[in-house]
Amino acid sequence: MQTKEKPLVSIIISSYNYRAYLRQAIDSALQQSYPHVEVIVVDDESLDDSPEIIHSYGQQIKPILKKNGGQASALNAGFHQSKGSIIIFLDSDDILHPEALEQACQVFADPLVAKAHWTLEEIDAYGIPQQKHLNKFPLATGDLIKDVIQHGPSKSGGPPYGSPTSGNAWSRNLLDQIMPIPEKLYKSSPDQYLHVLAPVYGELRSIHKTLGYYRMHGNNYSARPVQQYASEYIDRYEHSRSFLKQHLQKRGIKVKTAKWQRNSWFHHIWSGINDIIKLVPNKEGFVLVDDNAWGIDKDLAHRRRFHLVDHDGKYYGPPSDDDQAILEIERERKEGAKYIFFTSNSFWWLDYYEKLAAYLKKNYPCILNNERLLGFQLQTS
Numbered sequence: 001m002q003t004k005e006k007p008l009v010s011i012i013i014s015s016y017n018y019r020a021y022l023r024q025a026i027d028s029a030l031q032q033s034y035p036h037v038e039v040i041v042v043d044d045e046s047l048d049d050s051p052e053i054i055h056s057y058g059q060q061i062k063p064i065l066k067k068n069g070g071q072a073s074a075l076n077a078g079f080h081q082s083k084g085s086i087i088i089f090l091d092s093d094d095i096l097h098p099e100a101l102e103q104a105c106q107v108f109a110d111p112l113v114a115k116a117h118w119t120l121e122e123i124d125a126y127g128i129p130q131q132k133h134l135n136k137f138p139l140a141t142g143d144l145i146k147d148v149i150q151h152g153p154s155k156s157g158g159p160p161y162g163s164p165t166s167g168n169a170w171s172r173n174l175l176d177q178i179m180p181i182p183e184k185l186y187k188s189s190p191d192q193y194l195h196v197l198a199p200v201y202g203e204l205r206s207i208h209k210t211l212g213y214y215r216m217h218g219n220n221y222s223a224r225p226v227q228q229y230a231s232e233y234i235d236r237y238e239h240s241r242s243f244l245k246q247h248l249q250k251r252g253i254k255v256k257t258a259k260w261q262r263n264s265w266f267h268h269i270w271s272g273i274n275d276i277i278k279l280v281p282n283k284e285g286f287v288l289v290d291d292n293a294w295g296i297d298k299d300l301a302h303r304r305r306f307h308l309v310d311h312d313g314k315y316y317g318p319p320s321d322d323d324q325a326i327l328e329i330e331r332e333r334k335e336g337a338k339y340i341f342f343t344s345n346s347f348w349w350l351d352y353y354e355k356l357a358a359y360l361k362k363n364y365p366c367i368l369n370n371e372r373l374l375g376f377q378l379q380t381s
Helices: 019-030 050-055 071-081 100-107 145-155 172-178 191-200 226-250 265-279 322-334 348-352 354-363
Strands: 009-015 037-043 062-065 086-091 113-123 129-133 168-171 203-215 285-289 303-306 337-343 366-369 373-377
Touching: 009 019, 009 071, 009 100, 019 037, 019 050, 019 086, 037 050, 037 071, 050 062, 062 071, 071 086, 086 100, 086 172, 100 113, 100 168, 100 203, 113 172, 113 191, 145 191, 145 226, 168 172, 168 191, 172 191, 172 226, 191 203, 191 226, 226 265, 265 337, 265 366, 265 373, 285 322, 322 337, 322 354, 348 354
Parallel strands: 009 037, 009 086, 037 062, 113 203, 285 303, 285 337
Antiparallel strands: 086 168, 113 129, 113 168, 337 373, 366 373
């Protein structure tokens, strides 16, 4: 029974061919310290034995087995069968901390809250913590409606301001206003649609704790090449503008969408990627100083990417001082890095590492200087 003091929470797990991880996701939902919870598992016609795993839980969960339609259709089906006043959509390869619901319910005691979110810690395919948070930027909090009206989808709680699907709790009042999620458009990453519209119907709250694990196993949607991921996000941007305008008008708020700039985080990355590709020849190397935020791995369109500091192709964190930074750049230059680029979120390096900045400006020509990137050419032959 749902009471004002103890609201029912619905955890909706979307399942598709993740049998190796599914039990951990379901168990994490069932083992919450908060007692008033229903667990709904929606299988989107998995080809492995996920349905058998789901059925093995008996009456502990509510199973929904449906024809394949994508992640949005799975979330829609689960929400339609749910009864909770607070909803969590949990990916079947992720895990909730036992106190996640308890923490979320405290936030939703404020009736103005439409969405709560928290940081997630990365684990590998075997469930081993990687000692790093998935979220690279502070999560949005407060009343963002004025920001939404002025800027549109680019500022309305999406990347880098939100958390991935499993790091959010949503009020039913919000979801009743915006569901169902458009299924053809959001076969993957349906949380983008929810992030954009949440600020229209209430306030956002950031819980300053890590309340879940995000599993990195190579098949994650976010593990796709960043230029593909950014391109797909940008394709959805115009649809997001349309959805956002409709819901603002539904609330009696008139907006001039022509003033909404197309300057979201992924527009920013996409433009920066194109800058780099134009300047760095095919198969050449470049150093990208981005605090490991752009999501570019060892390769960008057949161009070798170096980190600063780089350790076996992985980001090792910022240098301890100017001398280490200069030594690292020179080492990478000898290994084939012919260019170095600082992204806008890393411009602070050039103020903090003053000796490094002076060294680059003295020894290497500046080849790019815009709002996205500052670039130097490290080799001329």
